[in-house]
Each structure stands twice: as C-alpha cells, then as structure tokens.
Amino acid sequence: MTEYKIEAIKTFDYEKSVIDKGYANKTLLVDISNSDISIHPVTEKMKEVFIGGKGFDLWLLWNAVKGTTKWSDPENAICIASGPMGGTPVYPGSGKSIVTTISPLTGTVIDSNVGGYFGPYLKFAGFDALQIRGKTKTDIVILIDGIDEKIQIFETSGLPDDSYALSSTLTEHFAQGKPRNISVVSTGPGAKHALMGCLNFTWYDLKRKRARYKQAGRGGIGSVFADKCIKAVVARWDRVSVKTNNPSDGIALKEVGKKHSREIVDLDPKQNEMAKIGTTHLVTIMNDFDLLPTNNFQYGQHPEADNVGQEVYRRIFDTGYDGCWMGCTVACSHGVKDFVPLTGPYRGEKVFVDGPEYETIAGCGSNLGVFDPHTIIEMNFYCDAYGLDTISVGTSIAFAMECFSMDLINETHTGGINLSFGNRAAALEIVHQMAQGEGFGHIVGRGVREMKSIFARDYKADLNIMQDIGMEAKGLEFSEYMTKESLAQQGGYGLALKGAQHDEAWLIFLDMVHNFMPSFEQKAEALHWFPMFRTWFGLCGLCKLPWNDIIPEDNKDTQEPAKVMKHVEWYTQYYTAVTGRHTTPDGLIRMSEAVYNFQRIFNLKMGFGTREHDNIPYRAMGPVKPVEYESRPERYDKELVEKHHVDITDMSTEEKIRTLRKFRETQYEQLKDAVYKRRGWTSNGIPTIDTVTRLGIDFPEVLELLNAKLGDDQG
Amino acid sequence: MIRVNGKRQFWYEGMTIKDLLEDLEDSHHYAVIRINDKHVSRPYFEKTLIPDNSEVFLISLIAGG
Known part of the structure; x- marks a missing residue:
C-alpha cells in the first residue's frame, strides 16, 4: 500500500447532545470553503412539519440554495440524515440514512436512501442531520467523532482513489482498535468524471472482519461529493443499544420490535x-x-x-x-x-x-x-x-x-x-x-x-x-422494471419527484398481475397512498423492506392486502414508542404529505415541477419499433381490437404502432389528471394554496413561489 | 404427501400447481409458488408438476422495489 498523509487543519470541540426520544435536536453545518464548523438547533416546528431524515435534509437544502444554484456551485449542499427511529437495534431495518443534494443529472433536488452505520452514528454523535457546503481544491476528510466529541477536517494526500480500498484504509485509520465504531462515506474516481457518481456508506462486518458498504446510488450525489474534493466523511461512535436512542417508551418499543423481528425470522424462510x-x-x-x-x-x-x-x-x-x-x-x-x-x-x-x-x-x-x-x-x-x-x-x-x-x-x-x-x-x-x-x-x-x-x-x-x-x-x-403493460407503474416512474426511480411506487404486480386497481381513480389513489407511505420510511431512518417484502400469513384475508395494514399499525406503535407522539395510519400519511408536497415545490423553485416534467419516454408506455410490436403481436392486436375497437385488418405494423401510441399516450395524460386531482394539485401539477395550507407548509417563501407560478398558469 | 404452508396435503402423480390451487378458495392471491427452493410464477402453474414430498409455499408477492 502506498503511504498517505492525513493532517488536521481544523479541530472543533463540542459537547454532545443527550438524545431525547430519537432526536439529538441539533444539526451540524460544515462549510469546507473556509473550514467553518457550526451547530444549529432543531426547532419543535421542524420536527412537527419535517419529522426528520429526508424532511430535515430538504429543509436544510432549501435554505442553502437559490433557484439558480447549479449542482457544482459551492452553495449546493450535501445533506445526510437518519431520522427519529434510525439507530434502533431491536426493530428490523432501522439503520437508514437519506442523502439529498442538487443533482447533476436532473438539475433539481435528488434524494437517495442507504444502509450502513453512518446515519445512526451521526445522530448518536449529536446531530440529526449533517449539511456540507462549499468547495475545496485539496482533498479533505471530515471526521465526526462522537466518542471524543470533536469534529475535524483533514487535508490528505496519497489515500487510495477507489472507494473499496479507501473505506478500508480509513476504517483502520480511525478505528483505534475498534473498527465497528467507524462508518465511512466515500466515493471513487468514477464520480469525479461522470455525473452518476454514488456514495458508499460502510458498516463493519465483524464475522468477515472487513468494512462493507451500501450505496446511496441515485442522481449523482457522489459526483457532487467528488466535485467538492471530499475524499470521505467518517463517523465514530461506540456501542449501540435500545437505550442509545432514548425512546419515549422502551418497553413498548421492544415489544413491537420483537414481534416484527420474530415474524420475519419465521416467515422469510417460507417466502x-x-x-x-x-x-x-x-x-x-x-x-x-x-x-x-x-x-x-x-x-x-x-x-x-x-x-x-x-x-x-x-x-x-x-x-x-x-x-x-x-x-x-x-x-x-x-x-x-x-x-x-x-x-x-x-x-x-x-x-x-x-x-x-x-x-x-x-x-x-x-x-x-x-x-x-x-x-x-x-x-x-x-x-x-x-x-x-x-x-x-x-x-x-x-x-x-x-x-x-x-x-x-x-x-x-x-x-x-x-x-x-x-x-x-x-x-x-x-x-x-x-x-x-x-x-x-x-x-x-x-x-x-x-x-x-x-x-x-x-x-x-x-x-x-x-x-x-x-x-x-x-x-x-429508469431503474430496472418494464412498465409497458402497467399504466400505474408508468405513473410510478413519471410522477416520482426525483425522476424515474421506483422507490415511491412499485405497483407493477398490484396493477398488472393482481389487477387491484382497474380504474383511473383507483390508480390515482394508489399513486397517492403508496408514495406517501414509502416517503414516511425516509423521514424516520427506516428501510421499507420489512413492511411488505415479508408479509403476514393472514394478510390476504385483510381488507387492503396491498397495504399490509398489520405492519402499518406496528409502525404507528413504533413511531409513538420512540417519539412519544401518538399517531395513526392516517397520521403517518399526513406526515409524508407535507414533506412530499414541499419537495414538489422545491422542484418548482429549481425551475421544474410542472406537468411537462412528468413526461416519460414512449418506450415506457409501449412498443417503439416494429420488432417490439411483433414480438408480442397478440397482446397489442388484442388491445387495439377489443379495447379500442380498431379495425386492424389492413394495417401495417407501423400503422398499428402509431394508433396504439395515441391511445396509450392519452391514457397517461388522463392518469396525470387523476393523480394531480387526488394529490390536491392543479392540472399543471402544482400544489394549490389550499393544499399547502392544510399541510402546514404555507411558509412565506412557499406562498410567494406558488402565487407566482399559479399566476403564470392563469396568465 | 406434500406440505403446503406447513400443512400436510394429499399428493397424487401428475399433480400440477394449477391442480393444487383449484382446491383453494383464495387462489387468485398467489402470483408465485415456491416448491422447495424454486420459485414458479403464475404463467407456469399449469405445466409445473409438484414432486412428491415437496415443501410448497404460497406467495402473494405484492412487494418488490
């Protein structure tokens, strides 16, 4: 291994917050342009409206950037947060971090969720969210050390370029003999040269004795990280137990956590x-x-x-x-x-x-x-x-x-x-x-x-x-699912706030295989409820897999099997046990709705976020080329004849493609109308004043932006 | 004899997944069936034979992503 140098250029001592009901109640701002480090309070209003995780990230980013900010501008921030339940060891899937920034691929806000230990360690070190702003010209490493209560910025040279070797090297460097105390966020040389850079978040594998990693993959966050000349951000924290997150009701938390954990242990082998x-x-x-x-x-x-x-x-x-x-x-x-x-x-x-x-x-x-x-x-x-x-x-x-x-x-x-x-x-x-x-x-x-x-x-x-x-x-x-035969999933991709990622709504099976949502209104309802519920995981520091990838054996007998309501109920108990705030299944949706609409408005701020930006390529809706049509001719011919009553007797394949395309594109536009209506948006896809008022996100700058956009629509 | 979701069930030579599901009231819920370690999807229910002594799991598969 080549020799490397790592030299502290700034050390900032601080007194760690006592975690209270899942919150550190502080955020950390590191401006790397001038090595300025500062700590900021989390207000009750912030917790009430934005909950945590992606909500906190969005609020910090909103205040950091202007509508004209480009991804490579110094004021673009990278925000990382877990959430109030993040770092709970007794409940499955409770170690997620959410990362946001202005994306080099989309020009607007991107969010990406990732496993690994960083988010929980960051919180236990005293910070619900980290915001990194500025740019440097020399490679730096940032250390957030919750054990010794200090933040450090290091100038480095000679460290490995690739994330595989780099995360291993830095784990060893900062571990002080306890590598499990370290989580490293890093990227590699591809992120420096491409716009689709990812971030790797490590977790230490005790059995294999190595740093392993998960990816915050989508939207080029790693490219922003590399452009800022950040080699890595490292969090250091000690042992974790249920008490570390200081839940409001530890007994209730353990009870619901054990139920869910045991069910997974029992049913995953059968599913x-x-x-x-x-x-x-x-x-x-x-x-x-x-x-x-x-x-x-x-x-x-x-x-x-x-x-x-x-x-x-x-x-x-x-x-x-x-x-x-x-x-x-x-x-x-x-x-x-x-x-x-x-x-x-x-x-x-x-x-x-x-x-x-x-x-x-x-x-x-x-x-x-x-x-x-x-x-x-x-x-x-x-x-x-x-x-x-x-x-x-x-x-x-x-x-x-x-x-x-x-x-x-x-x-x-x-x-x-x-x-x-x-x-x-x-x-x-x-x-x-x-x-x-x-x-x-x-x-x-x-x-x-x-x-x-x-x-x-x-x-x-x-x-x-x-x-x-x-x-x-x-x-x-696009992520990797075919959508040609599922109108709902076309909406799942096209209407997603960040772009064509399936994490908001994965409706292919519900729509196409199970046919749970035959009408536009049912599809629109699904494109309201599922994105909102899935958003909620990102607010709280949770992985969504335990919710519906392993399901109760009696789930099929419930009124709404697609929602796996038994687990939704458990999540309400989990939220209440940690935060002390009573909630209901509808309450979880309401939390997400505020953040979701705020992100839509963030897109508007950045010059996007209207109907035209929800378009998808025709390949996502149907066959573009004759070879595609002719590979499934019965399917498409049947639709033209039986659904649209077209006489196809003398039509060439090209003519059939053109005809089918008109029907399918019209359907997609009708879907947009139905979803916008359900979400409380105008026909141009803009949240109405009534909607933002109902959700408590009617901040002056939001209203100013909306009034201008809505005025443009009417004018 | 086979086991279906942990319960013993009568088996006969030539039994397909489709045959198995025809005896269930809620068969429309199942998009995928696991026979031992192998997943079989609905398009193949009719032509997939269930071997004797199989462990069969009925899966709704509503998740993913």
Whole structure:
C-alpha cells in the first residue's frame, strides 16, 4: 500500500447532545470553503412539519440554495440524515440514512436512501442531520467523532482513489482498535468524471472482519461529493443499544420490535428467503411475467435469464449474517467472497463484492443482453469501487448499445468499441473508461439525457427516436422494471419527484398481475397512498423492506392486502414508542404529505415541477419499433381490437404502432389528471394554496413561489 | 404427501400447481409458488408438476422495489 498523509487543519470541540426520544435536536453545518464548523438547533416546528431524515435534509437544502444554484456551485449542499427511529437495534431495518443534494443529472433536488452505520452514528454523535457546503481544491476528510466529541477536517494526500480500498484504509485509520465504531462515506474516481457518481456508506462486518458498504446510488450525489474534493466523511461512535436512542417508551418499543423481528425470522424462510438470496429472487419472477428489462427495455423476457437468477446467486453468495444495520432480521446485504476480476486494476486479485442485488443484475446484465453472472459481479464491483450508480450505468450503457445497434452511432464514435448487446467486455471497458474520464465511456457517464443531445448535435443522430428509447425522466435514468403493460407503474416512474426511480411506487404486480386497481381513480389513489407511505420510511431512518417484502400469513384475508395494514399499525406503535407522539395510519400519511408536497415545490423553485416534467419516454408506455410490436403481436392486436375497437385488418405494423401510441399516450395524460386531482394539485401539477395550507407548509417563501407560478398558469 | 404452508396435503402423480390451487378458495392471491427452493410464477402453474414430498409455499408477492 502506498503511504498517505492525513493532517488536521481544523479541530472543533463540542459537547454532545443527550438524545431525547430519537432526536439529538441539533444539526451540524460544515462549510469546507473556509473550514467553518457550526451547530444549529432543531426547532419543535421542524420536527412537527419535517419529522426528520429526508424532511430535515430538504429543509436544510432549501435554505442553502437559490433557484439558480447549479449542482457544482459551492452553495449546493450535501445533506445526510437518519431520522427519529434510525439507530434502533431491536426493530428490523432501522439503520437508514437519506442523502439529498442538487443533482447533476436532473438539475433539481435528488434524494437517495442507504444502509450502513453512518446515519445512526451521526445522530448518536449529536446531530440529526449533517449539511456540507462549499468547495475545496485539496482533498479533505471530515471526521465526526462522537466518542471524543470533536469534529475535524483533514487535508490528505496519497489515500487510495477507489472507494473499496479507501473505506478500508480509513476504517483502520480511525478505528483505534475498534473498527465497528467507524462508518465511512466515500466515493471513487468514477464520480469525479461522470455525473452518476454514488456514495458508499460502510458498516463493519465483524464475522468477515472487513468494512462493507451500501450505496446511496441515485442522481449523482457522489459526483457532487467528488466535485467538492471530499475524499470521505467518517463517523465514530461506540456501542449501540435500545437505550442509545432514548425512546419515549422502551418497553413498548421492544415489544413491537420483537414481534416484527420474530415474524420475519419465521416467515422469510417460507417466502422469498431474503436472508439467504436478497432480492435476486426477483430476476426469474420478473422474467416469467415479461417484466425483466432486456436490451434497453425493448423486451421483458429472455431465455437465458435463469443464468443470472436466484439459483446461481444462492451458490455464489458467501453465507453468514448480512444485515446492513445491527440486529436487522431481513439481513439482505449479501456479497461474494474471493471474487477474482478479469479486468481493470484489481485483475487477478481476490476481492469481496457487496452485491449484486436485483437492480444491478437487471441493469448491468439483462438490459445489456448480458446473462453471465461473473460479468455482472465484476460490473457491480467496479461500479462500487469507482463510485458509480449501477442503475444509471446500466441504463445508460443499454441506451448507447441500442443506438449502436440502430446505427445512430458507430465505432468511429465509440473509439472502436463494438457496443453490440451482449458484449460483456465492451460493457466493462465502458465502466473503466468512465472511471478514467476517457474515451466513449466519458460520454456515457454524462447520462442518457446528455447523450441524446451529444449524439444529435455531434453525430447527427435522430433526436426523435432517441427521445422514444432513451430511458430517463426528469434526467434520471429508469431503474430496472418494464412498465409497458402497467399504466400505474408508468405513473410510478413519471410522477416520482426525483425522476424515474421506483422507490415511491412499485405497483407493477398490484396493477398488472393482481389487477387491484382497474380504474383511473383507483390508480390515482394508489399513486397517492403508496408514495406517501414509502416517503414516511425516509423521514424516520427506516428501510421499507420489512413492511411488505415479508408479509403476514393472514394478510390476504385483510381488507387492503396491498397495504399490509398489520405492519402499518406496528409502525404507528413504533413511531409513538420512540417519539412519544401518538399517531395513526392516517397520521403517518399526513406526515409524508407535507414533506412530499414541499419537495414538489422545491422542484418548482429549481425551475421544474410542472406537468411537462412528468413526461416519460414512449418506450415506457409501449412498443417503439416494429420488432417490439411483433414480438408480442397478440397482446397489442388484442388491445387495439377489443379495447379500442380498431379495425386492424389492413394495417401495417407501423400503422398499428402509431394508433396504439395515441391511445396509450392519452391514457397517461388522463392518469396525470387523476393523480394531480387526488394529490390536491392543479392540472399543471402544482400544489394549490389550499393544499399547502392544510399541510402546514404555507411558509412565506412557499406562498410567494406558488402565487407566482399559479399566476403564470392563469396568465 | 406434500406440505403446503406447513400443512400436510394429499399428493397424487401428475399433480400440477394449477391442480393444487383449484382446491383453494383464495387462489387468485398467489402470483408465485415456491416448491422447495424454486420459485414458479403464475404463467407456469399449469405445466409445473409438484414432486412428491415437496415443501410448497404460497406467495402473494405484492412487494418488490
């Protein structure tokens, strides 16, 4: 290992807050431009309106940036927060952090949730949220040391560039013999050169004696981090117990936490075995239902999908406990031990790979026409080590591959790389180039939206067809689900605040397979309730997997099985036991509604957030090319004839595509109308004054912004 | 004999998943069935045979993402 230097340039001593009912009641601001460190109070109003986690992040970011702020401006902040329940070891899935910033991909606010120990350690060190502003020209590391009660900024040189080695080095450096006391947030060289940089958050694996990591992947937060010249942020904290979070009612908390934990231990082995195979069970299931994105979302199925499904990863994953937070019984963060990459700087060396999960298998596998688990694991390893989001990487390479297959680009543009679907070596080479900021990989690293502009401007590629097949919304690449046959999931992607990510609403099965929501109004109701409830997890420092990935055996007999209301009730008890504030299932939704609408208004502040920004590419709605239509002709012909009463007797495939497109695009616009109405927004997608008043977010600057926007609409 | 969600159930040669579900009132809830370690999705219920002595789990699969 090369020698490195790490020298403190600022030390700030502080007195740690006593945690009270899940809150430290302080936030930490580090301005790295001038090494200024300050501590700020959390007001009761902040807790009442924004709850914590993403809510606190958004409020801090809102006050940090102007409407004109760009992602690389010094005033852009990176905010990290857990939430009032974050750091509870007795309740499964209680170690999440939420990160927000202005995204280089979307130009507006992005949020990304992540496991690992950082968020809870930050809170126990005395801070509900961390805000980092400013920029430096030399590499720095920030330490938040809750044991010795000091914040330090270090100038560094010679530290490893890649996140895999860096997180390990810094864990050892700061551990003082106790590596479990350390959590490192870092990124890698890819984030420096691409717009889709991720952040890696570590948790220390006692059994394997190594720092492992989870990713805040979406929206290029790692790119902002790297642009600020931050090598890492490190949190240090000691032992954690239920008492550390000082809940209002520890007995009630233990009771409900044990119930949920025990149920998972009992039922996960009978359901999807997430403690053994993580989310890999989804690969073959998605494939069976024609939902596994293949060759840039053209198809939903491939005969080789079994090669990258659960049976393979069941054999490959290293066995043992894989919880990214202490005591979590879902424990789905599996990894591959002694993996030997065939390419790149770690070629021939044994490494530990954290993953892959479903999204990476689909994004860096099937969507590229790659059905080789070794290549997928290698893509996973290098994306993490380079600090790149596997979803955006996968969807961006898939787009470039389809452009290559359609001769929109060719080898003169790719630097001689044959970007045909299924070319495993080419996909890996693009990732290595992204990390170096070289070659065609540098262009792919700009993301789908910018690639479309570059290909049209510099290579004279047809922009219209690229708009149809370029899978991004609001500038964020789609995550890995086919939506052509689920109108509700089209809305789940298109109406999501941050762009095309499924974490707000994953309705494919409920809509398409179970047909729980046949009408527009039912879809709109689902696109209200599910985004709100899922948002709530991000306010509290929680993972959503325990809610509905393992479900009670009698759930199907309940009135609303999709909502898993037994668990929702448990979450109300959990919230009350920690915070001392009584709540109900409707109360949880109401908490989220305020933050959700505030984020929509934040988009407005940044120049987005109206109806036109909720559009999705036509590939997400239906077949763009004849080859897609003709791969499922019965399905599309049947819809034209039986649903829309079209006489298709003498129609060519192209004519059928055009006709179907009109119907499906009209449906999507009708869905927007229904959802906006349900959410209390205008037909242009803007929250009304009544809505923000009802939700208690009618701050003067919000009203000023809304009045101007609503006035523009009327004018 | 097989076990379905932990309960013993009669088995016969040639029994498919579709056959099994036909005897249940709430079969429409199940999009995926697990036979031992293998998940089988609804499009394959009709042609998938259940081996004797299998452990069968009925899964609604409403989650994901």
